[in-house]
Amino acid sequence: MSIDYFSVGRVVEYLPAMLRKLPVTLAVAFSSTALGLVLATLIAAALLFRVPALYQVIKVFISFSRAIPINIQLFVYYYGLPALLAPYLLPLGLNPSRANPIYFVVATYAISSSAFMAVMLSASISGVDPGQSEAALSIGMTGGQMFRRVIGPQAFQIALPEMGNVIVTNLKNTSLAFTVGVIDMVGATRAIATRTHHALEGYVGNALVYFVICLLLEKAFGLLERRYRLRKG
Amino acid sequence: MITLSNIHKSFGRNHVLKGIDLTIRDGEAFVIIGASGSGKTTLLRAINFLERADQGEISIGGVSVSAKRATKKQVLDIRRRTAMVFQNYNLFRNRTAIRNVAEGLVIVQKVGEKEALERAAELMAQVGLSDKLDAYPSQLSGGQQQRVAIARALALRPEVILFDEPTSALDPELVGEVLGVMREVARMGITMILVTHEMSFARDIASQIVFIDDGVIVEQGAPIEIFRDAKEERTRQFLRRIMPEFTYHI
Ligand SMILES: Nc1ncnc2c1ncn2[C@@H]1O[C@H](COP(=O)(O)OP(=O)(O)OP(=O)(O)O)[C@@H](O)[C@H]1O
């Protein structure tokens, strides 16, 4: 009997079970990006307004997030956050050590990508030429109106390509979620591999799925960028 | 009427404005001239609080505020009584020409969308750009952008329009069209304060000219008094330097 390394049939066979867990993968990727964006907005505001002490703290935080490999960050938050939060949550009857690990994954990627996104947002905002802000103020706009009408939309346009990269990075990082016990697409694939002793087909299937999703995201962001570039003229 | 009294402004240790007093009557075309670095831009920007002066009073149309202590609300009030035309046009690059003009009406003055666009279209016609309503700034020449910027300022019906060297970033062949529009603005009786190096234009349209040097007003008067009979040697020196041909004409 020849050695049976790979069969296309098994790729197709395993795919449905993996795809059933795709929503978990996507949920982690998108919710961590969304939450990260909210955090990043707050951090960027602090950076732009040069809130004195915070500014230094954030800079240190950003260099940590950039330097430390994402799987190490994941473990640090996974083991660290419960210890940190237990004193506050236990009295409320919540035990953070028993929480679904998916929350820690989302928190990790959100926090980690927030640092990068914050730099990107504040750079995009500073990237809009200050003459336009002055023009907005000179016609009597408030700071808020200036941001909503003039600076925000143009900063968005500058930030858009990088935003696409962040989502793709977060999506790819979801493939590490299984290391803390999340059963996402990769988790499902590992289970199949253990059960059937065929690993390669599952991972090939995974590769295809990631590849297709990234292509779709690229396409979507390409369209968005075109749309907003066209509006600028 | 606009009055500035005892305006001082320093950047660090650089004392740029050293006690400026000015009165500008309604409908005047008030021209500020002076050498580079003398503080002309800083003075204009102090009027609408793009730069906050360290000392002095600013009063526009009966509202008087202390430069140093003006509240956010007072600053907004002053800004809503003024408009500014910048050297680099500073149009909103994410909006079409007509939207640039309508923006202040809709967002600041809360005029309805339809009425704002109608008024914006009229102003675009006034500055000769009826065919460019839907063009984005990047699709317009410098002269066209500056004319849109003037329309944007006019739209708000401010008590005064501040012009900071509106033609000095333009290619020479585009200067004329912008000066033409400004001449029209002056003829409409809209109060304007204009910083410019275009001396012959200043002589034509100015009701008053002040010469500023090193943060102080050296001399002020009607164009003929400044250009023909300047009393101060510093003024005469500046004029000789900036328009040497002028000395031959008299
Ligand atoms: N934001 C600023 N920070 C520091 N110094 C400034 C600032 N703005 C202006 N200055 C300084 O103030 C002085 C006056 O500058 P200002 O721009 O008012 O001159 P100006 O008369 O408009 O000159 P120009 O004819 O070249 O436009 C200069 O010495 C300039 O370097």
Ligand SMILES: [Mg+2]
């Ligand atoms: Mg200047």
